[in-house]
Amino acid sequence: MIPNDSIIALATPSGAGAIAVIRISGSDAIAATTPFFKSIHGKKLVEQKSHTIVLGHIVEGKQTLDEVLVSIFKAPNSYTGENVVEISCHGSPYIQQQIIQLFLRNGCRMADAGEFTLRAFLNGKMDLSQAEAVADLIASDNAASHQIAIQQMRGGFSNEIKNLREELLNFASLIELELDFAEEDVEFANRNDFKALIDKIQKVLKRLIDSFAVGNVIKNGIPVAIVGEPNVGKSTLLNALLNEERALVSEIAGTTRDTIEDEISIGGIGFRFIDTAGIRETEDVIEGMGIKRTFEKIGKSEVTLYLFDASAVISAPNEQVNSGLKAKDLLLEIKKIKNKYPQKPLVLVANKIDRLSEEEISNLESQFRIPFEEVSNRSTRQSDLVLLSAKTGQGVEELQSRLLQFVNTGALRNNETIVTNTRHYNALLKALEEIDKVQLGIDEELPSDLMAIDVREALYHLGEITGQVTNDELLGNIFANFCIGK
Numbered sequence: 284m285i286p287n288d289s290i291i292a293l294a295t296p297s298g299a300g301a302i303a304v305i306r307i308s309g310s311d312a313i314a315a316t317t318p319f320f321k322s323i324h325g326k327k328l329v330e331q332k333s334h335t336i337v338l339g340h341i342v343e344g345k346q347t348l349d350e351v352l353v354s355i356f357k358a359p360n361s362y363t364g365e366n367v368v369e370i371s372c373h374g375s376p377y378i379q380q381q382i383i384q385l386f387l388r389n390g391c392r393m394a395d396a397g398e399f400t401l402r403a404f405l406n407g408k409m410d411l412s413q414a415e416a417v418a419d420l421i422a423s424d425n426a427a428s429h430q431i432a433i434q435q436m437r438g439g440f441s442n443e444i445k446n447l448r449e450e451l452l453n454f455a456s457l458i459e460l461e462l463d464f465a466e467e468d469v470e471f472a473n474r475n476d477f478k479a480l481i482d483k484i485q486k487v488l489k490r491l492i493d494s495f496a497v498g499n500v501i502k503n504g505i506p507v508a509i510v511g512e513p514n515v516g517k518s519t520l521l522n523a524l525l526n527e528e529r530a531l532v533s534e535i536a537g538t539t540r541d542t543i544e545d546e547i548s549i550g551g552i553g554f555r556f557i558d559t560a561g562i563r564e565t566e567d568v569i570e571g572m573g574i575k576r577t578f579e580k581i582g583k584s585e586v587t588l589y590l591f592d593a594s595a596v597i598s599a600p601n602e603q604v605n606s607g608l609k610a611k612d613l614l615l616e617i618k619k620i621k622n623k624y625p626q627k628p629l630v631l632v633a634n635k636i637d638r639l640s641e642e643e644i645s646n647l648e649s650q651f652r653i654p655f656e657e658v659s660n661r662s663t664r665q666s667d668l669v670l671l672s673a674k675t676g677q678g679v680e681e682l683q684s685r686l687l688q689f690v691n692t693g694a695l696r697n698n699e700t701i702v703t704n705t706r707h708y709n710a711l712l713k714a715l716e717e718i719d720k721v722q723l724g725i726d727e728e729l730p731s732d733l734m735a736i737d738v739r740e741a742l743y744h745l746g747e748i749t750g751q752v753t754n755d756e757l758l759g760n761i762f763a764n765f766c767i768g769k
């Protein structure tokens with residue numbers, strides 16, 4: 284049974300605004316609105332065509348609550364597939380609440396989180412992965428996550444899964460047909476054709492599964508840890524990247540005690556920068572805890588920026604200038620991190636180059652680039668040494684474009700489907716597991732009935748993605764994470 288009682292919710296953000304939209308959906312939505320709406324020109328709501336707007340007042344008895352526009356959507360031609368009324372009122376929280384309360388007293392109930400979209404799904408307006416994309420779309424805050432969500436909402440991913448399912452279904456029915464004629468020992472399908480089909484499906488599944496690595500980071504923002512000794516300018520760099528005075532900066536070593544994170548979009552991709560406590564030997568318990576956390580953050584980041592004070596390294600022969608590390612010690616420090624996190628891409632950032640002369644800058648390049656490449660042991664197309672000044676902003680753009688190279692944006696550019704949802708990812712993994720079994724079955728000439736079981740299992744897992752296979756608990760989990768009014 285698909286529920287069709289009238290649900291109501293504020294569709295716009297809570298709080299004051301120029302206009303607020305209140306949405307009502309249900310088979311009685313239009314009838315429920317009628318007694319409380321007086322059109323300026325005496326128009327009757329029930330007589331209005333679908334997708335039209337009427338100007339009038341919301342009234343309760345003699346009292347006029349507001350002048351509003353009412354939009355009518357008639358089932359099945361609406362977002363939810365039910366009759367829908369939208370009331371655009373003045374955006375005062377008082378008015379919003381008065382109107383909602385009025386309808387709650389008169390046959391409507393408050394919509395649960397995601398209930399409008401749940402109904403759209405139940406009424407066949409969209410499949411489950413499209414419904415999930417609606418939530419992703421609302422949450423998207425950069426070009427990449429937006430592009431993926433909109434593509435998924437428009438059915439790109441769903442169609443890909445549906446095509447796979449259809450091909451598998453054909454396969455399954457042919458196998459099952461053979462089972463019916465088991466005694467006659469007939470083969471309705473050529474085993475080589477089967478194999479080709481299974482190989483193809485396997486390939487598509489693998490591509491989708493692989494895309495999750497990129498999809499996941501794009502959706503959540505790519506975490507980048509900024510680490511280094513105290514006072515090298517980590518917080519200054521964070522502020523420069525965010526274009527905001529987010530972290531405290533001072534000439535005192537040990538200023539940042541705890542990690543500070545914030546997200547910003549670079550080239551359409553969300554990055555989450557994590558400023559950390561400077562790494563050094565310390566007796567201070569709190570500072571020690573901060574440093575421990577720094578290492579945890581390196582572990583959790585996609586890329587680590589190891590910052591050092593270029594002016595301190597260059598001037599190392601001049602003992603009074605700074606207590607900074609010498610180049611050799613610095614490389615040792617980096618090696619430690621590299622040993623601890625061998626897989627983690629590390630970008631060496633030479634900061635404070637505004638203090639250096641041209642000559643010192645070129646010395647720095649030759650002093651670091653080669654030795655660093657040895658410790659970083661990565662066959663990079665480009666070196667991972669970036670020279671900049673966090674204070675003047677020089678070189679910060681160069682660092683940003685270097686960071687973008689860590690994101691494989693090929694799939695994005697080619698408009699390929701990118702999986703961002705853990706639930707989909709897990710279903711794809713399970714489907715692939717079954718397909719692998721089928722493939723083995725074909726190779727080993729297993730009896731058809733065994734293969735048929737695996738094919739049905741794979742079909743089941745693909746159906747979970749689009750919601751062709753579902754249950755109340757799963758739906759509850761998915762839609763509970765939506766906002767109210769969606």
Ligand SMILES: Nc1nc2c(c(=O)[nH]1)N(C=O)[C@@H](CNc1ccc(C(=O)N[C@@H](CCC(=O)O)C(=O)O)cc1)CN2
Pocket residue numbers: 304334356359360361362369408
């Ligand atoms: N005012 C308003 N704006 C909104 C929404 C809404 O519900 N109300 N949406 C909600 O999230 C999004 C738009 N999505 C919508 C999707 C379908 C239909 C709809 O009426 N569909 C009918 C008719 C299609 C047609 O005219 O051809 C249908 O599918 O049958 C409306 C909104 C974003 N903006």
Ligand SMILES: Nc1nc2c(ncn2[C@@H]2O[C@H](COP(=O)(O)OP(=O)(O)OP(=O)(O)O)[C@@H](O)[C@H]2O)c(=O)[nH]1
Pocket residue numbers: 512513514515516517518519520531532533534535536537538539540559560561562634635636637638671672673674675
């Ligand atoms: N000349 C110059 N000074 C800089 C630059 N970047 C940072 N500084 C200065 O270096 C000092 C330390 O900067 P912070 O950003 O607080 O350094 P930090 O690495 O966050 O230090 P901790 O939080 O103590 O680990 C401040 O006085 C900054 O103004 C730069 O590019 N050039």
Ligand SMILES: [Mg+2]
Pocket residue numbers: 517518519530531532538539558559
């Ligand atoms: Mg700091």
